[in-house]
Amino acid sequence: SVFYGLIKWYRPKNKIYYQLIQGLWFGAVAVAAMMLPYIYAPGMIYDGRSVVLTLAGLWGGGYATIVSVALAGAYRVYLGGSGIWAGLATILFCGLTGLFFRQLFKGKLSDIKFFRFIIIGIIAHLGMLASQLLLPENEGLEVISLLWFPVLLIFPVTFAFLAKGFQFIERYIRSEQKIREAETLYRTTLQSIGDAVISTDIEGRINQMNPVAEQLTGWKFVDAKGKRLDKIFRIINEETREEVESPYVKVIQSGSVIGLANHTLLISKNGSEIPIADSGAPIKNENGEITGVVLVFRDQTEEREYQKKIARSEAQYRELVESTDAIAWEYDVLIDKWTYVAPQVTEKLGWLPEEWTNLEFWKNNIHPDERESATNYCFACAAKGEQHSLEYRFKTKDGNYIWLRDVVAVEMQENKPVKLRGVMFDITERKNTEISLKEKNTFIQTVLDNLPIGIALNKIDEGNAFYMNRRFEEIYGWKASELKDIPSFFEKVYPDKTYREKI
The missing domain is CATH 3.30.450.20 (PAS domain)
Known part of the structure; x- marks a missing residue:
């Protein structure tokens, strides 16, 4: 089981190669087990191959089963004897039994309970006992009657314990792989994120730093690792020029996420000043205990320039509007x-x-x-x-x-x-001017409407008749709404053509 774990840990990328190596290992172990047999009679030997080959089928897969069964079968043929067919049948049945249950519990081998492993072991060894019927004459029944109890008592339990060992190794390897994948993902994210990131341990010593943080602070991670955060991440207030307390201290004291005040400058290793915005957060373990601090910050140089332009533009606009x-x-x-x-x-x-x-x-x-x-x-x-x-x-x-x-x-x-x-x-x-003009027009119209003579007003440039007082309407019998233009006005008011042309 230990060597199985080693092979799985350092497994080749090619799945077939991996199963072939597993098959060679299972087959070698089965052969080793056959070299330390219980010899019932000349040519009739009993050993742990049934356990090994069932494990090969269950944990190794198809190619591993074929290779291990072939190796064990070849060695059994080499040993010869009257029990050769019973031995080959045992090898084949146990390998196939393991393979069958591998397919049955596909993807769930890590969750199988101990008693189920015992059941699998019993089924495999019932097949082993049944294979003894291939012994010559009536020896099969005699062997079965003699060995069935110790075989079914010891071998399934042995198989179950070994299977649990394989299961433990499988779980451990998967857990380690998930941890490695998580670490890879974390490292890749940290290296590719656009903001600067620095993390520290509980004592405030730097243990992670991405390239953006290296660029802004001027420190390489290899040089900054293990140093206190306030030696690498030096910040001052832009207006007062006073040193600002390290965000590490604030996070440890509050135990929560904090942000830097506005107008904060980062002093890089070469003395240049960079306006930044940042936040700090505690790193906690599964028990909620703080184990470190992570600091995320970004260069605000362009943003500050943009804000200044906006402020200038707003000031100019406000000044214009308010003037x-x-x-x-x-x-x-x-x-x-x-x-x-x-x-x-x-x-x-x-x-x-x-x-x-x-x-x-x-x-x-x-x-x-x-x-x-x-x-x-x-x-x-x-x-x-x-x-x-x-x-x-x-x-x-x-x-x-x-x-x-x-x-x-x-x-x-x-x-x-x-x-x-x-x-x-x-x-x-x-x-007020409009109202005054309207009042004057009303007054004028009132005066005109009450004059004893008829008055008509025509706009020659626009070609229409726009006003006639009441006396004019009484004299001529026409209303202003009936005389829409100057030609119709003259035709109806002065029907005599000669007089009209004279007018």
Whole structure:
């Protein structure tokens, strides 16, 4: 069983070669067992070949069984004697019995219980006893009557114990192979991961380090192995330039995952400073005890530059927006919150940006005359993701109203509005002018409608008649809606052609 384990451990990649070697070994052991027989009579020998060949079939497989049976059979032929056929039958039956149960329990040999091994041993040795019927004359029955009890008492149990030994070796080898595979997978992952990884033992001494960690720290693993983490992984605060406590200490103290503070710089072996982000986590055994620390970190140089560009761009955009008279804003639909309101809102409306809390604040401060129409229109457009604009009066903090024109863009996700962004323009002056002009036009029309003379106004450049007062309609009998253009106006008002051409 030990040599079986060695062969399995150092097995060739070729499955057939592996089984042939196993067959040679089982066959050699069977021959060795036949060299130390119990000689019942000249030419009739009994030994442990039945146990060995059953094991060959059960654990070795098809090719191993053929080779071992061939070797044992050849040696039995060499020994000769009157029991040759009984011996060959025993060799063949035991090998086939083991092979049969190998197929029956395919993939589950490591889980077979001890009593099942005994049953397999009994079946194999019942076949061995039956093979004795091939002895000449009535010797078979005599041998069976003499040997059946010790054979069935000793050999199946011996087989079961040896099979359990094979099973133990099989389990051990599989366990070791899984450990090796896990180690290989871990090592491959560690070497190929894009982030830097350093692991330490419980004392904070480095025991693993991947190539990215070597590149960032400037230390080769062979030089860093066994050294304390704080000697290799030196970090400072970017703003204060003070040394930062080793994450190893924080992890050991907290027993949980921790992250580095922002603005952390790694000082590499050559003195260069690299902005990093990292996290540390405890390594625990099956009992939950901390056995070490793993540190994962990455170079943030490009990310920091990108963040600085974004910050500069945001600052420029904010400065541009806040330098105009318009009030830029952003509203988050999902959380019902105004996430940004430009500071100009205080100058224009008196409200502080932080006083714009939620949607109700906006709705409640719209003039009652426009509140329903403005909100309904805005909600309808937002639901469809349409950019839109609306005009309404909004109450200032001192209780007055000013006219606003609100231009709104909608951000959609999965066909639902998630954010609204817009700009409010103060159009009070324009609106007041429009209202004043409308009032003047109303006054003029009222005066014209009440004059005792008929008046008609035609737009010659546009070619239409656009106004006739009541007195004109009474005199000529035509309404303005019936005289859509200048030619029809003249034809109907002045039916006499000569007079019309003169006019």
